[in-house]
Amino acid sequence: MSLAALVLLAAALGTAPAADLQKIGLRIDPAAGTIAGTSEIRLGAPGRLPITLRLDPGFAISRVAGESPAGATIPLSAEREGNRWRIVPAGDPEEVAALKLSWSGRPPLLDGASRPARPGAFALLPRGFRSAGRMFLPATAAWYPALEGERARFEVTVEVPEGWRVLGSGVAAEVAPAQDDGRTTFRFRTEQARRGFGLVAGTWEEVSRRQRGIRCRLAFDPGASRTGITASLEFFARLVERMTSSFGPHPWPEVTLVAAPFDIDSGTPGVLLLGADALKDPLAARERIARALAADWWGQGVFVAPGSGDWARPLALYTGAHEEAALRDPPADARLRREWRERHERLLAAGVERPLAEIGPEAGGAAGELNAVRGAMVFHMLRREVGDAAFREALRIFLAEHGRGEAGWADLRRAFERTSGRPLGWFFDQWVNRAGAPALRLLPVRARRPLEIRIQADGPWRLHVPVEVIGPEGQRVRREALLVDGRVRLRVGPPFPPRRVAVDPDADTLRRLEPGELPVLFGDLLEGGADLVVIGSGRGDVLAGAARAAAAVLAPGAPVMGDTSLDEEVLGRAHRVWLLGRPAPKAAGLFPLPAGARLGDRALAAAGVAASDEPALALATRTPDGRLLGFADALEPGALVRLVKMLDRYRWASWLLFERDRPRLARSGTPSAYPLVRDVEPEP
Numbered sequence: 001m002s003l004a005a006l007v008l009l010a011a012a013l014g015t016a017p018a019a020d021l022q023k024i025g026l027r028i029d030p031a032a033g034t035i036a037g038t039s040e041i042r043l044g045a046p047g048r049l050p051i052t053l054r055l056d057p058g059f060a061i062s063r064v065a066g067e068s069p070a071g072a073t074i075p076l077s078a079e080r081e082g083n084r085w086r087i088v089p090a091g092d093p094e095e096v097a098a099l100k101l102s103w104s105g106r107p108p109l110l111d112g113a114s115r116p117a118r119p120g121a122f123a124l125l126p127r128g129f130r131s132a133g134r135m136f137l138p139a140t141a142a143w144y145p146a147l148e149g150e151r152a153r154f155e156v157t158v159e160v161p162e163g164w165r166v167l168g169s170g171v172a173a174e175v176a177p178a179q180d181d182g183r184t185t186f187r188f189r190t191e192q193a194r195r196g197f198g199l200v201a202g203t204w205e206e207v208s209r210r211q212r213g214i215r216c217r218l219a220f221d222p223g224a225s226r227t228g229i230t231a232s233l234e235f236f237a238r239l240v241e242r243m244t245s246s247f248g249p250h251p252w253p254e255v256t257l258v259a260a261p262f263d264i265d266s267g268t269p270g271v272l273l274l275g276a277d278a279l280k281d282p283l284a285a286r287e288r289i290a291r292a293l294a295a296d297w298w299g300q301g302v303f304v305a306p307g308s309g310d311w312a313r314p315l316a317l318y319t320g321a322h323e324e325a326a327l328r329d330p331p332a333d334a335r336l337r338r339e340w341r342e343r344h345e346r347l348l349a350a351g352v353e354r355p356l357a358e359i360g361p362e363a364g365g366a367a368g369e370l371n372a373v374r375g376a377m378v379f380h381m382l383r384r385e386v387g388d389a390a391f392r393e394a395l396r397i398f399l400a401e402h403g404r405g406e407a408g409w410a411d412l413r414r415a416f417e418r419t420s421g422r423p424l425g426w427f428f429d430q431w432v433n434r435a436g437a438p439a440l441r442l443l444p445v446r447a448r449r450p451l452e453i454r455i456q457a458d459g460p461w462r463l464h465v466p467v468e469v470i471g472p473e474g475q476r477v478r479r480e481a482l483l484v485d486g487r488v489r490l491r492v493g494p495p496f497p498p499r500r501v502a503v504d505p506d507a508d509t510l511r512r513l514e515p516g517e518l519p520v521l522f523g524d525l526l527e528g529g530a531d532l533v534v535i536g537s538g539r540g541d542v543l544a545g546a547a548r549a550a551a552a553v554l555a556p557g558a559p560v561m562g563d564t565s566l567d568e569e570v571l572g573r574a575h576r577v578w579l580l581g582r583p584a585p586k587a588a589g590l591f592p593l594p595a596g597a598r599l600g601d602r603a604l605a606a607a608g609v610a611a612s613d614e615p616a617l618a619l620a621t622r623t624p625d626g627r628l629l630g631f632a633d634a635l636e637p638g639a640l641v642r643l644v645k646m647l648d649r650y651r652w653a654s655w656l657l658f659e660r661d662r663p664r665l666a667r668s669g670t671p672s673a674y675p676l677v678r679d680v681e682p683e684p
Contacts, residue, residue: 019147021042026157068095205220247319252270257293317375397415467481467490526648539581550580551578582633594669594670606657621654
């Protein structure tokens with residue numbers, strides 16, 4: 001049977017048609033917030049009608065026609081079925097070589113009221129959206145009619161008003177001269193087939209530089225302060241250099257970081273969105289730039305295969321954080337791993353427990369967060385299992401074999417098995433196909449020579465766990481313990497008198513945490529409601545009115561009293577307490593604040609970060625007697641009220657430092673207990 005006959009037979013049996021070329025023409029009207037488009041979908045082989053196309057519910061097809069293999073026009077009609085359109089013939093079913101459609105719609109409006117992205121993974125947006133001076137149309141969103149799972153070459157023409165620019169998915173634009181009405185046309189062409197095409201259109205200014213042959217750009221609002229922009233571009237380019245060395249060539253010829261008018265980390269291949277406020281502060285922007293950039297390799301350079309669990313979201317989170325942390329002195333990756341473990345524990349405690357293999361890229365909310373933080377820890381343990389060199393080489397092989405294509409967890413496993421030279425089925429079965437995490441227990445350690453260290457898990461887990469023996473003057477010896485069937489007995493002979501043993505001191509292992517290991521978050525205080533609000537008088541009467549207004553926002557209905565009239569008996573009856581304003585010296589002893597918080601007359605500081613321009617500071621902590629304490633302070637009333645109104649958007653944090661309206665620091669705090677540390681006991 002000939003190849004042509006096989007193609008026709010497959011079509012007759014209902015094989016889904018595949019696009020070879022997708023031509024799109026767009027006209028964007030920012031004033032109306034609308035898009036009008038035409039599409040020509042040329043199929044790789046004739047397809048039998050009816051054909052189903054996907055299209056966002058905010059858009060509608062107004063005209064459709066077909067082209068037969070012989071070039072004749074075929075009258076067709078389109079029927080909406082939710083976010084799908086069924087293309088049917090006017091008469092008997094026929095084969096078509098191409099579809100020609102007209103369509104239009106309005107992406108949903110997304111404004112600055114959206115909740116800030118929790119520090120975590122880059123999120124692929126399920127829909128396009130618009131905001132003031134911007135139109136975001138990601139490759140993953142169904143903003144144009146397309147076949148399900150379409151991989152095609154694209155020719156895209158976009159017409160925009162005067163002053164607007166357009167960025168395409170990792171492809172440089174050809175710009176036509178402005179028309180008489182001032183509108184400008186941008187043209188994009190992809191030489192290779194890809195899964196979807198995305199673009200960002202709007203008004204912005206740009207700065208750019210080339211790195212490793214890649215054009216790196218930052219696009220920001222016209223007239224915006226350039227504070228931090230130059231430093232962010234420099235860091236962006238350095239990160240492209242580092243990631244290219246670690247993973248392999250960047251998948252696209254150019255990459256642009258676009259300042260979004262709201263707090264979000266997302267984008268489309270070669271175009272990354274980041275909250276504009278983050279770009280004003282290079283320190284705060286570093287981690288988020290790294291996560292977004294890593295997604296250009298993992299998730300947008302190699303796509304998640306349909307039906308596979310989402311490996312890309314956690315790999316982008318982990319590799320972005322790891323590469324960014326390596327540029328710091330000292331490296332900051334241990335802090336990030338602790339935060340991932342804390343968030344994993346809270347999710348498990350809330351009943352969110354699924355294997356990574358069952359969480360797809362479409363998952364959002366708690367499931368998406370579990371995928372990100374659990375998967376990031378799994379990739380870290382995999383790095384420790386195979387070694388740095390094998391880990392990097394596996395990623396380079398994986399990218400070379402699947403770049404601009406699709407892959408699943410099984411493809412990753414094969415790459416790591418190849419570079420490590422050993423089977424890893426047990427690792428992927430345990431951490432990808434299985435839910436949960438082990439609870440570890442460090443048994444009493446006696447002062448014997450050699451020191452005998454026993455660790456147990458609550459099940460037949462297999463994992464490597466770092467163990468550190470600490471001497472009287474801070475001397476340290478580190479060993480690796482391998483738990484098999486959930487237990488291990490390790491003997492260590494340190495060259496000093498041992499005083500203490502710590503298991504997994506740098507959060508290298510995904511495990512269940514004890515309650516005392518979880519820091520208090522603002523959400524812990526907000527969810528249960530406050531029992532008492534105390535107005536601090538350490539700044540005189542400056543904040544009194546603002547503090548009472550803030551109390552009504554934080555804890556409506558809770559009793560409010562000044563710190564000068566507070567006694568320990570009243571305080572002792574309250575489990576959740578808010579202190580608003582710096583306390584008077586006599587009352588300060590009742591409110592122990594975490595180490596690193598500084599309440600100056602001209603500046604506020606937390607965790608080594610200071611703010612002096614209209615600063616505002618909020619903390620969430622646990623007092624030695626177990627009380628949950630929330631604290632908010634500022635140097636002027638308006639800053640205090642603004643800070644308190646923002647706390648609901650930062651429920652995941654324990655420390656929040658603002659300078660004017662810009663967050664300088666947002667992170668979780670320090671746990672109050674660590675059960676996997678034991679003092680060495682003398683022999684009985």
